[in-house]
Amino acid sequence: MLKVLVPVDGSSNALHAVHHVLSEYQRNPAIDIHLLNVQPPFSRNVTRWSDRKTINEAHLDASEQALQPIRQMLDKVCVPYSVHLAVGGKASSIAEFARQLRCDHIVIGTARKNSLMRTVEGSVTNEVLELTTVPVIAVAGDLPSTWERYRIQLGAGGGLAWLVVAALE
Amino acid sequence: MSTPATTAAPILDADAHAVPTGERRDEHGRRIALTFDSTVVRPIAPPADCWCVALDGSRHSMHALTEAMRLATESGVRTLDLGTVHHWLSLEAAETELACRGLATSADARALLDARGFAWRLHVLMGEPAPRLVDLTQALGSRGIVVGARGLSAVEGLLIGSVAQQIIYNARGAVLVVRAPAAPEEKVAC
Numbered sequence: 104m105l106k107v108l109v110p111v112d113g114s115s116n117a118l119h120a121v122h123h124v125l126s127e128y129q130r131n132p133a134i135d136i137h138l139l140n141v142q143p144p145f146s147r148n149v150t151r152w153s154d155r156k157t158i159n160e161a162h163l164d165a166s167e168q169a170l171q172p173i174r175q176m177l178d179k180v181c182v183p184y185s186v187h188l189a190v191g192g193k194a195s196s197i198a199e200f201a202r203q204l205r206c207d208h209i210v211i212g213t214a215r216k217n218s219l220m221r222t223v224e225g226s227v228t229n230e231v232l233e234l235t236t237v238p239v240i241a242v243a244g245d246l247p248s249t250w251e252r253y254r255i256q257l258g259a260g261g262g263l264a265w266l267v268v269a270a271l272e
Numbered sequence: 273m274s275t276p277a278t279t280a281a282p283i284l285d286a287d288a289h290a291v292p293t294g295e296r297r298d299e300h301g302r303r304i305a306l307t308f309d310s311t312v313v314r315p316i317a318p319p320a321d322c323w324c325v326a327l328d329g330s331r332h333s334m335h336a337l338t339e340a341m342r343l344a345t346e347s348g349v350r351t352l353d354l355g356t357v358h359h360w361l362s363l364e365a366a367e368t369e370l371a372c373r374g375l376a377t378s379a380d381a382r383a384l385l386d387a388r389g390f391a392w393r394l395h396v397l398m399g400e401p402a403p404r405l406v407d408l409t410q411a412l413g414s415r416g417i418v419v420g421a422r423g424l425s426a427v428e429g430l431l432i433g434s435v436a437q438q439i440i441y442n443a444r445g446a447v448l449v450v451r452a453p454a455a456p457e458e459k460v461a462c
Contacts, residue, residue, distance in 0.1 A: 105346050123446050130321075131347040208448070215441050228440065232421060238339050238450045240416070241440045 106135040107240075108206040110197050110227075113169030116212030116244035121173050123242045124210050128182055136184040137204055138173060140166040141196045162190055194230030201237040210240045287375040303366040306374060308394040312386040316393060317351035319412035323448070324353040324395075325419075326405050326439070329377040332420030335452035337381050340418040341390060343448070351391040354378055355408050355417075357401040370396055402438035409443065416446035 109124055111117040128134050142162045144150075150158060166188045177184050187204075189196040201209050213228040228241050294307030309316060325340045327333045340352055356377045361369050374396025385392045397404045409417050421436040440447045 105343075127347070133346065210446075213440060229437070232436075232449055232451065236451050236453055238448055240446050240448045242446045243441055243443060 104133045104135050105131075105208065106137065106204065106206045107208045107210050108137045108139055108197070108201045108204060108237075109173075109210045110139045110141065110193070111170060111173050112140065112193075113172070114212070114244075116214055116242075117173065118176075118212065119242045119244045120210045120212035120240075121176060123240065125176075125180065125182065136177070136182065137187060137200075137206065138170060138184055139187045139189060139197060139200050140169050141189045141191065141193045142166055143193075144190050162188065193227045194234055197227075197231050198234035198237075201235055206237055208238050208240050209235070210242065212244050213241045215243045215245065287379065290371070290375060292371065300363060302361075302363045303370050304398045306371055306396040308375070308396070310382070310386065310390075310392045313350075313389055313391040316391040317349050319353055319393070319414055321347075321349045322351050322353050322393075322412075322414060323416055323418050324355050324405070324409045324412060324414040325381070326401070326417060326435070327354050327356045327378050327381050328401075329356075329380070330420065332422060332450075332452050334380060334384075334420075336418045336420035336448075336450040337384065339448065339450045341385070341388060343418075344390070350389060351393070352385065353409075353412060353414060354381060354392055354394045355397065355405050356394070357397045357399060357404045360398055366398065370398060401435045402442060405435075405439060406442045406444075409445065414445070416448055417443055418448040418450065421449045421451045 107124060109117075109120055111121070124134070124136060128136075142165055145153075145158060145161070170186060174186075187200060189200060197209060197211070200206075209231060211228055211231060213226070228239070232239055290308055292306040293309045294305075295303060296305035298304050323340045323343060325333070325337050327337070337352075337354075344350055344352055356374050358370065358373045358377075374394065378394055378396075382392060382394065395408055397408060405417060405419075408414075417439055419436045419439055421434070436447075436449050440449065
């Protein structure tokens, strides 16, 4: 039986990953699905003034909210799954859970960004690929908008233009 | 997908008589794509049920093939599509060289598949690896692409060029990225 870890963060890209797992499940129902939601830790300013129970509840609420559409989708087609919650860095938590659960694959939805955007903005998929040797099935999501695609180049161009104008003055 | 191996595998005797089952030419009449089918193991499942493995003759791509075989076995479809992409060749060279290079690059992979009782379809293409492989899987309607990776960081991938990363962000479907554990000599070379 294949054991797959599916990181979900409530984004549309995560839905693409779950769609892929469902299509694989229809071909072969011998798949053990583990959903993982990773919540970022609160800052020290928050943790200093809040008790552990309140912080845990806040993490659980945020996690439930992110998992809800995926749970509904899987429950609707009666596909069994397990849910895990982690607090910490996204990529490191995903790699650690894949190792702990001894998953065969990580199925991750990913934004359709170009190399420059991924390098500047960071990419969880790239980080996961760097951190783990567990095979990763990446399912690319929707195309970014024109503004998202060119904002880095436009920003760099604008900065250069400003420098040229400043130098001429 | 890693850098192609510098030493090509020797062409097997059987390959010398291999006849392509499909061929595509550009507007100049140059061979740009060839397809070979396995003869040892039959029948061959339709492409929509199969994963397509990107091959370049490296140990990373062989590692990816092993994972693809496991995935195929789990789903009960013992057929794999193999894709190998080569640099552009002239009109005359492409007539013979494209098939030779494709068969040489995939020799180990095909031998392994034959030995394990897997059917295969080999697609030999010419051009840029990432876009050609994405186009191939889209045309075939494959379940996804399986590609080996060297485990480059985002910056290394941007500077050196990672075929795996290019495929992930351009493919329409799923891309299985298989990272082989780094060999000690590779770490020294970096």
